[in-house]
Amino acid sequence: MKLTRADVLHIAELARLGLSDSEVVRFQEQLSDILTHADRLQQVDLSHISPSARVQNLQSVLRDDEVRPSFPREAMLANAPQTAEGCFRVPPVLE
Numbered sequence: 001m002k003l004t005r006a007d008v009l010h011i012a013e014l015a016r017l018g019l020s021d022s023e024v025v026r027f028q029e030q031l032s033d034i035l036t037h038a039d040r041l042q043q044v045d046l047s048h049i050s051p052s053a054r055v056q057n058l059q060s061v062l063r064d065d066e067v068r069p070s071f072p073r074e075a076m077l078a079n080a081p082q083t084a085e086g087c088f089r090v091p092p093v094l095e
Helices: 005-014 021-042 073-077
Strands: none
Touching: 005 021
């Protein structure tokens, strides 16, 4: 599909872009090539491929959740530079 200069200027206006004459010519060629390629892809016969076909079977790579006891609070806070009321104390980021 070949875009006209007016098409490119309209697209540039919608995108709020100011284009020079050389950019209009360059984008006219590039956008036309993209649309031509997309048109070719639309012509490919995909009737034999189901809509949910995948290259690989999906499988979870994560382990199942298991309930386990957590580390004791004292052990977690042992190396903290500052603590307050059983929590990490950090410097304020807002005044």
